[in-house]
Amino acid sequence: MSSNATPSKGAPVKSTGLHVGEPAPGVAKVDPIIVADNVTRTFGGLKAVDVAHLEIPRNAITALIGPNGAGKTTLFNLLTGFDKPDTGTWTFAGTSLAGVPSFKVARLGQVRTFQLTKALGLLTVLDNMKLGAKNQKGENLFRALLPFLWRKQEEEIEAKALDILQRFKLDAKVEDYAASLSGGQRKLLEMARALMSDPTLVMLDEPMAGVNPALTQSLLDHILDLKTQGMTVLFVEHDMHMVRHIADWVVVMAEGRVVAEGPPHDVMKQQAVIDAYLGSHHDQDLGATESENVEAMKELLHDED
Amino acid sequence: MGVDFWQILMNGAVELISPTTAAYALAALGLAIHFGYTGLLNFGQAGFMAIGAYGFAISTLTFQFPVWAAVLVGVGASVVFALILGVPTLRLRADYLSIVTIAAAEILRLIFTTNTFDPVTGSANGLSGYKGSYGDPVTREGAWGFAGLNPFPKGSYGFGPWVMDEYNFFLTIVAWVIVILAALLTWQLMRSPWGRVIKGIREDEDAVRALGKNVYFYKMQSLILGGVFGTLAGMIFILPRAVVPSNYATTLTFFIYTILLLGGAATILGPVVGSIIFWVLLSIVSGFIARAQGAGWLPFLSSVQAGQLRFIIVGVVLMLLVIFRPQGIFGNKKELAFVK
Ligand SMILES: Nc1ncnc2c1ncn2[C@@H]1O[C@H](COP(=O)(O)OP(=O)(O)OP(=O)(O)O)[C@@H](O)[C@H]1O
Ligand SMILES: [Mg+2]
Numbered sequence: 001m002s003s004n005a006t007p008s009k010g011a012p013v014k015s016t017g018l019h020v021g022e023p024a025p026g027v028a029k030v031d032p033i034i035v036a037d038n039v040t041r042t043f044g045g046l047k048a049v050d051v052a053h054l055e056i057p058r059n060a061i062t063a064l065i066g067p068n069g070a071g072k073t074t075l076f077n078l079l080t081g082f083d084k085p086d087t088g089t090w091t092f093a094g095t096s097l098a099g100v101p102s103f104k105v106a107r108l109g110q111v112r113t114f115q116l117t118k119a120l121g122l123l124t125v126l127d128n129m130k131l132g133a134k135n136q137k138g139e140n141l142f143r144a145l146l147p148f149l150w151r152k153q154e155e156e157i158e159a160k161a162l163d164i165l166q167r168f169k170l171d172a173k174v175e176d177y178a179a180s181l182s183g184g185q186r187k188l189l190e191m192a193r194a195l196m197s198d199p200t201l202v203m204l205d206e207p208m209a210g211v212n213p214a215l216t217q218s219l220l221d222h223i224l225d226l227k228t229q230g231m232t233v234l235f236v237e238h239d240m241h242m243v244r245h246i247a248d249w250v251v252v253m254a255e256g257r258v259v260a261e262g263p264p265h266d267v268m269k270q271q272a273v274i275d276a277y278l279g280s281h282h283d284q285d286l287g288a289t290e291s292e293n294v295e296a297m298k299e300l301l302h303d304e305d
Numbered sequence: 306m307g308v309d310f311w312q313i314l315m316n317g318a319v320e321l322i323s324p325t326t327a328a329y330a331l332a333a334l335g336l337a338i339h340f341g342y343t344g345l346l347n348f349g350q351a352g353f354m355a356i357g358a359y360g361f362a363i364s365t366l367t368f369q370f371p372v373w374a375a376v377l378v379g380v381g382a383s384v385v386f387a388l389i390l391g392v393p394t395l396r397l398r399a400d401y402l403s404i405v406t407i408a409a410a411e412i413l414r415l416i417f418t419t420n421t422f423d424p425v426t427g428s429a430n431g432l433s434g435y436k437g438s439y440g441d442p443v444t445r446e447g448a449w450g451f452a453g454l455n456p457f458p459k460g461s462y463g464f465g466p467w468v469m470d471e472y473n474f475f476l477t478i479v480a481w482v483i484v485i486l487a488a489l490l491t492w493q494l495m496r497s498p499w500g501r502v503i504k505g506i507r508e509d510e511d512a513v514r515a516l517g518k519n520v521y522f523y524k525m526q527s528l529i530l531g532g533v534f535g536t537l538a539g540m541i542f543i544l545p546r547a548v549v550p551s552n553y554a555t556t557l558t559f560f561i562y563t564i565l566l567l568g569g570a571a572t573i574l575g576p577v578v579g580s581i582i583f584w585v586l587l588s589i590v591s592g593f594i595a596r597a598q599g600a601g602w603l604p605f606l607s608s609v610q611a612g613q614l615r616f617i618i619v620g621v622v623l624m625l626l627v628i629f630r631p632q633g634i635f636g637n638k639k640e641l642a643f644v645k
Binding site for chain 2: 080082101102103104106107111112113114118119120121122123127128130131132134136137138139140141144145147150154190193194196197
């Protein structure tokens with residue numbers, strides 16, 4: 001991994017010209033890495049995901065936004081094989097992934113993190129990282145008994161892990177149990193661990209949630225850095241500042257459907273997005289969640305740069 | 306003093322290195338792989354031990370197999386048993402495995418107990434006569450089975466409380482060599498990348514899946530490996546005694562869990578030392594109760610009740626140990642600080 005691509009401090013360079021034709025839900029992309037068709041998932045009577053067509057552009061940063069319960073995490077679970085859809089097909093880099101188990105999806109280079117962080121508590125930070133590396137000889141039961149077969153690879157993996165940990169400012173915690181990390185540090189660890197496998201597509205479910213604002217900027221830089229290194233990023237996020245700042249493309253979901261797509265500045269002005277966040281009954285009393293949505297809306301519409 | 310404390314202690318010392326202690330240590334080591342390292346709740350370790358016991362005894366008695374073939378039959382049967390348990394349950398939530406294993410072990414025990422297969426299993430009476438014979442003390446003519454493999458000349462071996470005949474001496478050495486080899490194997494595995502995946506699965510299997518590991522496959526390997534340890538333990542367990550089906554009830558599994566938690570669930574030495582403490586303690590306590598009852602100190606107890614009392618006392622002692630040292634003797638206190 002070329003580690004010295006120092007992230008730019010100023011406004012990040014946005015990738016443009018990703019789509020073909022007018023930005024609208026399901027618009028075709030010039031170079032899609034994921035193409036999903038007719039993906040649905042119901043829980044009881046609730047249609048959690050109902051995506052007719054969606055393409056995710058390659059080597060760009062795509063944000064998936066939408067109010068609570070819009071189906072973002074469920075869509076993540078479906079695309080990564082952690083949940084099975086009722087209907088639908090999708091391809092990743094040209095390979096059909098419908099029905100492929102989650103571990104194989106990861107091996108193909110599509111690696112995810114979880115909204116509820118999954119640090120492996122009673123493993124050290126370093127062991128967490130090493131677990132992320134692919135094609136380890138010593139992970140075979142019989143070769144595990146013959147350390148000379150895997151010791152060299154183990155050293156390489158460790159060097160790589162230490163390098164990534166340093167970039168994520170976790171190098172002081174190498175020997176600590178992951179359970180002793182703070183919530184934000186665990187988010188960082190989970191993301192760092194995902195990078196150990198040199199993925200082509202990184203899917204981050206709310207990478208910023210719980211991360212100390214002082215760390216936010218460096219986390220943003222890490223994500224931008226992934227793009228410079230040639231990876232594709234798809235992330236779910238409620239923090240509109242982050243979305244505006246780093247996303248090249250924004251997909252908006254509401255009630256399971258993709259309701260809008262476009263470059264960050266344009267998409268947030270669309271009526272469908274305003275409806276998604278405010279509900280279509282603007283005139284009624286605003287409950288607690290809705291007033292939060294109003295806050296989110298204000299953030300959306302507020303143009304800072 | 307009506308009670309001979311010295312003799313009680315000597316009897317306890319015998320358990321320190323007895324083959325039975327080794328057998329429980331090995332079974333607990335298998336459970337450490339399942340529960341301590343992988344997080345698999347196997348409540349059927351008694352079933353794996355029964356397969357070892359019956360696999361070995363039936364192969365020897367009914368089919369006149371040599372020792373190595375009888376061992377292979379037991380191990381093969383245990384792999385099949387692990388597959389039967391694991392294939393349907395390891396994809397499901399952890400608690401399904403525990404229900405299925407406890408039921409399967411009981412089904413096995415009932416099959417071994419029922420009269421239907423009496424000619425082969427000996428039903429409730431069990432089996433004996435599979436230990437083989439030393440043969441002629443000099444020419445070794447007529448030697449067969451496990452006793453026939455004994456390289457030591459006939460006679461008495463050991464010192465102090467550990468004096469035994471050539472059969473028990475040979476058996477003790479074989480039993481502890483197997484335990485040491487199994488412990489070394491486990492130690493090497495758990496410090497390898499394979500062990501890292503296994504421990505990761507214990508912490509959160511979805512996270513390990515998301516990193517591209519075939520979790521189902523690893524859990525199956527763990528179930529088979531720990532089960533084979535239990536099966537070998539079952540073979541060691543029957544070599545100083547006879548095969549009796551009632552020995553393989555669920556209580557056996559719980560004794561092995563007790564040993565595991567006593568020593569430390571995710572440790573290598575824990576199961577071994579846990580088994581030693583368990584057996585020495587049990588022997589000392591029961592010796593003491595028997596003498597005390599004989600001397601009339603416990604007038605309110607019959608001798609049968611007194612025999613049960615040892616499990617109560619051992620249970621209380623173990624409870625205290627687990628309360629005041631919940632990580633076990635060899636467990637890492639630091640790890641425990643994070644147990645939810
Ligand atoms: N396992 C499940 N069983 C039943 N309903 C579910 C399940 N998972 C999700 N849902 C429902 O599906 C809908 C979408 O949930 P999802 O977690 O995908 O939302 P989200 O967009 O990620 O929301 P948030 O921003 O709050 O994380 C919700 O209404 C939720 O209640
Ligand atoms: Mg979510």
